[in-house]
Amino acid sequence: xxxxxxxxxxxxxxxxxxxxxxxxxxxxxxxxxxxxxxxxxxxxxxxxxxxxxxxxxxxxxxxxxxxxxxxxxxxxxxxxxxxxxxxxxxxxxxxxxxxxxxxxxxxxxxxxxxxxxxxxxxxxxxxxxxxxxxxxxxxxxxxxxxxxxxxxxxxxxxxxxxxxxxxxxxxxxxxxxxxxxxxxxxxxxxxxxxxxxxxxxxxxxxxxxxxxxxxxxxxxxxxxxxxxxxxxxxxxxxxxxxxxxxxxxxxxxxxxxxxxxxxxxxxxxxxxxxxxxxxxxxxxxxxxxxxxxxxxxxxxxxxxxxxxxxxxxxxxxxxxxxxxxxxxxxxxxxxxxxxxxxxxxxxxxxxxxxxxxxxxxx
Amino acid sequence: xxxxxxxxxxxxxxxxxxxxxxxxxxxxxxxxxxxxxxxxxxxxxxxxxxxxxxxxxxxxxxxxxxxxxxxxxxxxxxxxxxxxxxxxxxxxxxxxxxxxxxxxxxxxxxxxxxxxxxxxxxxxxxxxxxxxxxxxxxxxxxxxxxxxxxxxxxxxxxxxxxxxxxxxxxxxxxxxxxxxxxxxxxxxxxxxxxxxxxxxxxxxxxxxxxxxxxxxxxxxxxxxxxxxxxxxxxxxxxxxx
Numbered sequence: 087x088x089x090x091x092x093x094x095x096x097x098x099x100x101x102x103x104x105x106x107x108x109x110x111x112x113x114x115x116x117x118x119x120x121x122x123x124x125x126x127x128x129x130x131x132x133x134x135x136x137x138x139x140x141x142x143x144x145x146x147x148x149x150x151x152x153x154x155x156x157x158x159x160x161x162x163x164x165x166x167x168x169x170x171x172x173x174x175x176x177x178x179x180x181x182x183x184x185x186x187x188x189x190x191x192x193x194x195x196x197x198x199x200x201x202x203x204x205x206x207x208x209x210x211x212x213x214x215x216x217x218x219x220x221x222x223x224x225x226x227x228x229x230x231x232x233x234x235x236x237x238x239x240x241x242x243x244x245x246x247x248x249x250x251x252x253x254x255x256x257x258x259x260x261x262x263x264x265x266x267x268x269x270x271x272x273x274x275x276x277x278x279x280x281x282x283x284x285x286x287x288x289x290x291x292x293x294x295x296x297x298x299x300x301x302x303x304x305x306x307x308x309x310x311x312x313x314x315x316x317x318x319x320x321x322x323x324x325x326x327x328x329x330x331x332x333x334x335x336x337x338x339x340x341x342x343x344x345x346x347x348x349x350x351x352x353x354x355x356x357x358x359x360x361x362x363x364x365x366x367x368x369x370x371x372x373x374x375x376x377x378x379x380x381x382x383x384x385x386x387x388x389x390x391x392x393x394x395x396x397x398x399x400x401x402x403x404x405x406x407x408x409x410x411x412x413x414x415x416x417x418x419x420x421x422x423x424x425x426x427x428x429x430x431x432x433x434x435x436x437x438x439x440x441x442x443x444x445x446x447x448x
Numbered sequence: 449x450x451x452x453x454x455x456x457x458x459x460x461x462x463x464x465x466x467x468x469x470x471x472x473x474x475x476x477x478x479x480x481x482x483x484x485x486x487x488x489x490x491x492x493x494x495x496x497x498x499x500x501x502x503x504x505x506x507x508x509x510x511x512x513x514x515x516x517x518x519x520x521x522x523x524x525x526x527x528x529x530x531x532x533x534x535x536x537x538x539x540x541x542x543x544x545x546x547x548x549x550x551x552x553x554x555x556x557x558x559x560x561x562x563x564x565x566x567x568x569x570x571x572x573x574x575x576x577x578x579x580x581x582x583x584x585x586x587x588x589x590x591x592x593x594x595x596x597x598x599x600x601x602x603x604x605x606x607x608x609x610x611x612x613x614x615x616x617x618x619x620x621x622x623x624x625x626x627x628x629x630x631x632x633x634x635x636x637x638x639x640x641x642x643x644x645x646x647x648x649x650x651x652x653x654x655x656x657x658x659x660x661x662x663x664x665x666x667x668x669x670x671x672x673x674x675x676x677x678x679x680x681x682x683x684x685x686x687x688x689x
């Protein structure tokens with residue numbers, strides 16, 4: 087098939103997220119029910135999920151989820167993994183046959199720790215080491231693609247409607263404190279397994295509804311810091327943007343949101359001096375990381391998620407904040423299918439809403 | 449007659465509504481089905497649950513009442529009829545609306561009334577009981593929008609940022625003490641007066657009637673009217689209102 091850069095597909099997407107505040111686990115079937123209600127926002131060319139807290143038995147290990155085109159790619163990639171990591175467990179990712187999910191690549195999962203000698207040699211911190219290994223695989227090993235690389239979390243995605251993808255990956259067998267989901271309606275790039283959302287690096291994952299027009303500006307800036315955008319899709323670059331700002335630059339999530347969805351200069355001018363100075367600094371320092379164009383995103387991370395709209399709010403998003411669970415979705419119906427009571431509100435464009443699981447608030 | 453909507457997709461539900469002989473329909477258990485009442489001319493629908501996007505799109509005379517919230521693009525390009533929402537609504541309510549009335553008891557999201565237009569007897573109107581989000585009446589070319597801000601602090605304008613951006617026809621009424629400070633240059637804000645007061649009073653009474661509210665205290669309040677500056681040639685060019 088033709089992939090990114092070879093074909094343009096004219097085109098909505100759906101996003102949904104659930105987080106637990108009372109320490110109770112959320113079954114994968116809940117997030118599937120939520121995203122399924124918004125079926126009409128997708129077109130069957132991509133669906134996916136990110137689950138956090140799903141691998142408690144291996145929570146100290148990075149869970150690498152791999153797509154392989156063929157056995158050759160698998161051998162090459164496994165040689166690379168063996169050379170850089172200590173693998174404590176490897177297996178096929180459990181799936182079930184599904185009549186609407188076809189052409190699946192080989193799906194493998196590895197629980198790993200960097201080899202101490204390799205890590206030391208690299209003079210990198212552990213997370214940076216893992217991130218660089220992910221980029222090595224994705225750029226240098228043809229037919230191998232790491233689509234999930236965090237600890238105690240995992241991404242599951244495929245070409246298909248999200249509810250079918252959820253059945254395919256047997257999500258009802260997983261439980262976690264946070265789930266995000268995406269139903270895809272590809273704009274500009276073809277729908278294939280790697281191009282489905284979420285996009286993830288380490289424990290950061292992004293699901294995104296929209297189409298950003300600053301892709302190239304953002305990409306060129308991030309490439310200077312070693313981020314290789316291999317998929318030519320806008321969502322990939324958003325994932326790296328938050329990894330760069332939060333993990334590498336040490337910004338807070340709130341600050342990172344103010345870089346990506348910065349207030350207008352006309353609004354900054356009317357602010358109190360200290361706030362004006364702070365926001366002017368952020369806009370100037372990271373001018374190339376302003377995201378323009380419509381987006382609503384959910385950024386998943388260890389312990390929580392952040393919901394953010396573009397500053398003009400060109401995509402819909404509603405939030406229901408409860409004491410036990412909170413929900414974020416493109417449409418209210420995707421929340422109501424799970425919770426009929428908790429009131430919904432819509433954040434203003436550019437105003438991040440950060441929700442923490444109980445573990446962090448405690 | 450009642451239609452149980454669970455498990456019906458938008459198409460199946462639309463067919464049930466269109467082919468029903470009954471003039472009065474109650475929809476139970478609605479959950480995200482789009483286009484309810486789209487293009488509909490003559491029925492009355494009472495909707496329970498959450499209707500999906502584009503509720504009443506292109507509607508042409510029907511009457512809808514939602515006992516809860518609605519989502520995005522309510523009354524998109526609506527031509528005639530009435531939509532009453534007891535809860536709140538999402539973004540782009542009344543998008544390119546060209547006739548009929550929409551009454552919302554709660555709040556509305558961004559871009560309410562974007563591209564709303566009017567022509568002779570076709571004078572669309574939107575009344576919002578709560579607060580409207582940013583870009584209210586963006587590119588408005590005609591018709592009337594009234595925002596009451598019920599339940600808000602008195603000093604707070606009942607709209608988000610950048611109201612009336614690109615407005616070149618029609619009128620926006622805001623119940624507040626002070627007009628918004630971030631109006632675009634081509635728009636003027638003045639206390640409602642003359643014919644504006646007559647429109648406003650009619651729309652307000654209709655709104656109160658739909659929700660069983662007493663209009664009298666509201667009629668006594670201050671209202672600011674946002675309209676394109678008459679010195680601005682674009683209004684005369686596009687909308688002889």
